Every structure is written in C-alpha cells, then in structure tokens.
Amino acid sequence: MKIDGTPYRAIWVDETDRWSVRIIDQTKLPWALDLVRLTTMEEMAHAIRAMLVRGAPLIGASAAYGVALAMRADPSDVNLAHALEVLGNTRPTAVNLRWALARMRDVLHKQPPAARTAAAYEAAAAICDEDVATNHAIGTHGLKLIAERAQSGRRVNVLTHCNAGWIATVDWGTALAPIYMAHDSGIDVHVWVEETRPRNQGASLTAWELAKHGVPHTVIADNAGGHMMQRGDVDLVIVGTDRVTRTGDVANKIGTYLKALAARDNGVPFWVALPSSTIDWTLRDGLTEIPIEERSSAEVTTMTGRALDGAITTIRIVPKDSPAANPAFDVTPARLVSGLITERGLCEANEEALTTMFRDLA
C-alpha cells in the first residue's frame, strides 16, 4: 500500500546492500515513519518481541528473514537450530511464527551450509510474496460481504478491532483487505476503529493506515462497540486472528470476544479474516489449548502519546501501588463466528467446513 504516494511493503530487503532487512518501526507510528535497518538475527528477535513488527502474518515473515540473517552470519547446523529456537520463542500466540520457521527449517535442512544463505533469502522472499497474494485473495472474497450490504444504497459501517491491516502483514492486510478493495471500487464504506487498549493498535495503527489510504473511519473507545451495534450503526464486524483451531475457535487481540458476544446479541455478522497459515491443525479446543501471551503490566499502567508541545511522552495512569494484569489475546468460540474469510473463499467456522476447504493441509 502507499504512504503519501510511495508504495511500501511492511518488510523488505534493503535495496542498496541487498542483505539487511528493513521494517517500519510500528512502535513509532503514527508519530514518525521510522524505517529501521536490521542486520542480525538478534535484532530481528528483538523487533518481534518488542513489537516493532507485529501482526500474525508479519511476525512469520519477519522470523523468516531473521533466519536468513542468521544464516548469513553462520550457516552451520548449530546456528540454524539456535536461530529457530530464539525466533520461535519471541511471541507465543500467533501460529504463523511456528509455520514460517517450520518452512524455513524444511528448506534449509536439505541444503549444505554453503548454500543456506541464498536459500534462506529466497524462501523468506517467497513467504512474503505469497502473503501478499494470499491477502489479496482474502480481500476479493471479503469484498463480496461488503458489496452485498452496499446494495441497499446506504453507507456500509464495518467495525474492526486491533490492527489487521497491511502493516500487520506484508501487504494488503487481512481484515482490512476487503475494506481497501471496497473503498477502491467506489463503495461507500466507513470503519469504526476500536482503539484496542492497552497498546492501542486500533487508534495508532489502523487509524493511521486508513487515513493514509483515504478510507472514512472513526476511532471509538473499545467499550463503545456494543453500544454502536445496539443502535444499528454496525453492519458487519471484520477482525483478524493470530490462531484458529481446526474446529474454528479464534484467538485474536484481547477484547475481540466481547465484540463477538455483542454482535451475536444484536444480530450483527461477525467475520474473521485469515490466511491458512494462521490455522493450527493440531488444536481442537481454543479455550484450553491456544497459548495466550501475557505482556508487561506497564502496557496497562502507562500510555504513550504526543504531548501538546510535540514531544512523545509516556505517562502513568494507574496508582503506583495498584498491580495490573495484561493478557494480550482472547479466544472467541467458533459458535460466535459467522464465518471465516480465507484465501480460498468464505468458510464456515467448523471442522467439517475447514477440513473440506483445506483438505490438502488439514
């Protein structure tokens, strides 16, 4: 997608040296566009852990390039195993990380050390290119849902949570891909952007993306979503996901489950957009089996923003003696999901539909 007229991906190999890896530092958005250059596997692991890069598909693509950087430094079996372990332990919930690392491992184990660097860069580039094509396909399938609702002649209001846009992937996004396509095809679409406490990926990232693309949107407090649905102001919910079980349970950013409950109570369709690399075919019960990341309590007790004098400032908003807990994801049971928007088409959130659509993967 474009930023101020210039096309970008969320991760790429530096055009000048052709080996270091460039990312957009998402901890600086929306205040600054900082294109960080990463030169080691350790720097990539830090970028994933500290969420300079984030979003399930982008975490996978970043880890793949982390392996490439490791192989450039030392292509031995020992270093390959070390890189897979370090990168694999950066974040627990998004299964795309494990998926991408398994794919890199399978490619590199077949290569002698001398051939591994080139093979790793090639495999990482393929993961990125496939992610772009996959998300484009998700967009075209999801577009039908928005286009159907636009037939009434009224503006279509879509509510989304967290950031499942192009910067959460290599390009296009998952939940936002159908919205970009609807907007670009002339459909009057408006997005309710939930701020997504505690890290505010909605307020800082989704709002930034949509504004850069010119998509009408309004940021709301997370707590406002149910009220908007009760008033009939939401036609459709579309969110992304970090892991889907073979039975259709959906892990996504904390707060997603509450929106699914509100959507069910108000008869609002609740759709989840995902590439098949987000399906964990080994799991059946999302509630007990999907690992939920616990992040620092500082993400809850503090907020960072731009002060009126222009300085980026972090302030504490919780009394200093009050502890805080920070589960970063929740699980929405399949029964609350209207359907899944995948690269192969729209799919019911249940085992039969998923294993039929993805017979070759299941």
Ligand code: MRU
């Ligand atoms: O903690 P984050 O910001 O990595 O969480 C991201 C989300 O929960 C997204 O909704 C999900 O990864 C889908 S991204 C296309």
